[in-house]
Amino acid sequence: MAFEANVKPYHLPKDAVWLVTGCSSGIGASLAHHIATQHPTNRIVATARNEASLSGIPDTPNVLKVALDVTSIPSIDAALSATLSHFGRLDVLVNNAGYTLVGDTEAAGDSEARALMDTYFWGMVDLSKRAIRIMREENSSGGGGQQGGVILNVSSMGGYFGFPACSFYHASKFAMEGWTESVAKELPAEWNVHLCCIEPGGIKTNYASSSMKMMEKRHPAYSDPGFPTNAVISAMRDPASRESWAEPEAVAKAMWEVVGRGERIPVRVPLGRDAWGMVMEDVERTRGELEGLRVLSESVV
Template sequence: MASKYSLPPNAVWFVTGTSSGIGRAFAEFLSTSPKGYRLVAAARKTSALDYLPNSQNVLKLALDVASPTAIKNAVQDAIKSFGRIDVLINNAGYSLLGDTEATTDEQARVVFETLFWGAANLTKEAVRVMREENSKSGTVGGVVIYMSSPGGRVALPGGSYYFATRFAMNGFYEGFTKELNPDWNIHLMIAEPGFVRTDYLTRSTIVTERHPAYLDAKCATNQVLGMLDQARNGLDLAGTPEKLVEIVVDVVESGTEEVGIPLRLPLGLDSLSLIDSSLKKQLKENELIKPFAGRFFGSQGSAFEGFDDMA
């Protein structure tokens, strides 16, 4: 169970992917907050951040999260300016959709460099700062958030490499958060919004060339791509990025009533419904295969006995 967290006054928020969409909504909200938050806004080009005020409380940085060197330099710039990082929003990313057999190795590796390695490297840097630097100026600890989707727990046809990155970060955050000493007061959270009213499905989604073998109507990728086209035309029914930001900031500021900063935060009924449906299917399948699973060790028990408490 996650624990409570108290956000310090004048907290420093480091947000990636702030040129548009959810990242921009975070930057606009935080830079105008009456609470005096300080903002590190990162994008591939600082020219995309002209909408932000030129203020001593706003630091605009050029950052390609696929570059480990650029990440270290950006974090160092943030420390030079503000001395600490209290909240990291890992938001930079895009979608790669299409038939797995038609996806090139280069396309797959590039999406992993951004959605997995970039986010993982930035998370580790933030944890180091929250442990070693934040205490020098008062409050210990911080919050690291990965902006994911229900695709981190439920894979759909037509995006196996994209979903693999989301699943990978899910495992990375779940494992990493359990390594952290509670005294450090550092909290990791995966936000899982459903459809959000942005241009992400058009501007930040790459669809590979189709593989002729998968054009058959019985292949489910065709259905998924068709539903995405419908979603693009029906985004007026989706939640707004401003509402998403409001909820995430509220959780960081106050925690959830029961668990403080949760490891996972589904957002939207579409996200909750997809995750719940998948979990129910997994539990049902577990019950059906128990007789086969039990045959592996039988009465000898399990080699993983005692690990359940860490789940």
């Protein structure tokens, strides 16, 4: 039995209301700035754990700055309530908040691993479930807009394949992508609600610096500098390795295009030459492995 996500085109209202998480820096800050300056008829709710960190985003009548901790249900409800009170509806939710946890999986503590999943996965789930109801029931009733909307979940090319040293980061992104695809196929097309995973490659953000959190402990069995985890950490810490990464402003512009171009919203959108190339390489590699297993696989009847 095959199911499809919504294949109908989405038409972004000229006065669309966006809520973006994680706007203190990086992709979130760039997207908030892009909307505020390049699409000023759109409205935006820019959020971060600390509202003071949003000072770099323009102050205009169409920008609302709100403190939001995506791991807190009361904080989520308060931010959504502020959005509806101020703008009346919610057309686009961008789940972007997060950070990187790096180290030896075997040494990871339960609390730090679960905290990452709470931010990337459960925070996204709790916001998205509430947004779907708003988009279905409130946008066209009291909000003066059209029924429906778009949920952009900022994943990564690391939501398609995994690297050493980042197992819980990848697990959170794989979970995000599986949840997104399932829910995208679950919603009736007439609701006009679309879900999409944005899969950037390397971006010149704080991903490999202040947003990179080392696990509390390292495991002595993995101390060899040549082991995969240490090689990845060294590469992430080397500024030269990030020179070819894309600018966050370019990612922000592309994200707006995904929503604003008036076409179907795909379930997955790789952004960046590295993301496109490495995802396609992984597709071909997986295809080859599957062809090699075809006889064995089809023997199970």
